[in-house]
Amino acid sequence: MGSSRDFYDVPNHLREELSRKLAGLRPPEEHTRFDPRYTEEIYLPVDDGEIRVIHHRPPEAATVRPILFIPGWGTVEEGFRGFFNVVDTRAECYYLETREKNSSRLDRKRARLDMSSKARDIARAIKQLGLGGGKDFLLVGTCWGSAVIAHGLIEGILSAPTVLLFDPMHTLWFPKWILRYIAPLTPIGFWRMVRPLAKRIALSGMNEAFQRRRTELFIDGAEIWKWKRCAQAVREFELYGRLGRVEQEVLILNGVKDKIHEQEHYPRLAAELPRGRFFHLPVDEKEREELIALAALEFAAQPGDAPAPEFIGRFEKAIDRST
Numbered sequence: 001m002g003s004s005r006d007f008y009d010v011p012n013h014l015r016e017e018l019s020r021k022l023a024g025l026r027p028p029e030e031h032t033r034f035d036p037r038y039t040e041e042i043y044l045p046v047d048d049g050e051i052r053v054i055h056h057r058p059p060e061a062a063t064v065r066p067i068l069f070i071p072g073w074g075t076v077e078e079g080f081r082g083f084f085n086v087v088d089t090r091a092e093c094y095y096l097e098t099r100e101k102n103s104s105r106l107d108r109k110r111a112r113l114d115m116s117s118k119a120r121d122i123a124r125a126i127k128q129l130g131l132g133g134g135k136d137f138l139l140v141g142t143c144w145g146s147a148v149i150a151h152g153l154i155e156g157i158l159s160a161p162t163v164l165l166f167d168p169m170h171t172l173w174f175p176k177w178i179l180r181y182i183a184p185l186t187p188i189g190f191w192r193m194v195r196p197l198a199k200r201i202a203l204s205g206m207n208e209a210f211q212r213r214r215t216e217l218f219i220d221g222a223e224i225w226k227w228k229r230c231a232q233a234v235r236e237f238e239l240y241g242r243l244g245r246v247e248q249e250v251l252i253l254n255g256v257k258d259k260i261h262e263q264e265h266y267p268r269l270a271a272e273l274p275r276g277r278f279f280h281l282p283v284d285e286k287e288r289e290e291l292i293a294l295a296a297l298e299f300a301a302q303p304g305d306a307p308a309p310e311f312i313g314r315f316e317k318a319i320d321r322s323t
Helices: 014-026 077-087 115-128 144-154 174-186 188-193 195-203 209-220 224-233 264-270 285-300
Strands: 039-046 049-056 067-070 093-096 140-144 163-168 250-254 274-281
Touching: 014 077, 014 285, 039 115, 039 163, 049 115, 067 144, 067 163, 067 285, 077 093, 077 285, 115 144, 140 144, 144 188, 163 195, 163 285, 250 264, 264 274
Parallel strands: 067 093, 067 140, 140 163, 163 250, 250 274
Antiparallel strands: 039 049, 049 093
8 A cells, every 4th residue: 555666656747737736726925814804813712711713705616615723833924925926816724723722722721732622612612603503514634633633533522524634643743752751750941941952853764845944933933831741741643553444435635745744654554444535646845735725615605515626636546444
């Protein structure tokens, strides 16, 4: 499956068509967020505080259902400018920041930052935003956001008509020995002092320029107490061995491989899902967020009971469930 040398090969004509599609979606001028004329910032109440949701609704959306997007661990808006650029004039979108982000307003003494708390926040947001009660919408996650969604599906906390998971993290990327033996014993002040060193360690060997910049942004924007508490709460988190409990269809997508996103895991995770499917759409790493937006638009342009869009379907890979 994922270990085969030619598993990720895609015919050149499909690569070229994908490249043309992405080029055709780019706006003449790049911007770092949605058009503010059609965007509002909402704070939703959750257990022990509030989380931020950015709601964007352009006047002439070309899609038939809204997108609920869950970004990765600690990410900031600037890291998803490619996503905003592509979706901006084309679809209604909710960009939901989970509680470890610096935008959340939490009771520091009481707030829980485990996976179930985050998944319950998303479920609560779905209701509060009017997306529940059988309404057709698209739930999209990337990286750690995908992991939170997957956990919510496993535990029966979350469901959606269509679920797209980009590059889901099967476990926390940080070294487990730090989380188990060092983090619990070190005060917040220590982590503030060593943040520059930690950033250098995290970036070492990361040669992908855009992924490197994204990582710098989210480390610089980290609210240390949230990260520490969250990391300790999820240090034993693992998706493998649990995905068989997910009943609905889940589509896992991948475009690039880098130091953080280990490509070989994605077809394996899809194979463990009873109704999992895997799609590989190869792009340059600077186009990762644009690819997420393209796939979201393709699915949002049709109802949830429709098959996968014809263009995206051409990149599906057969997965081996026998191993």
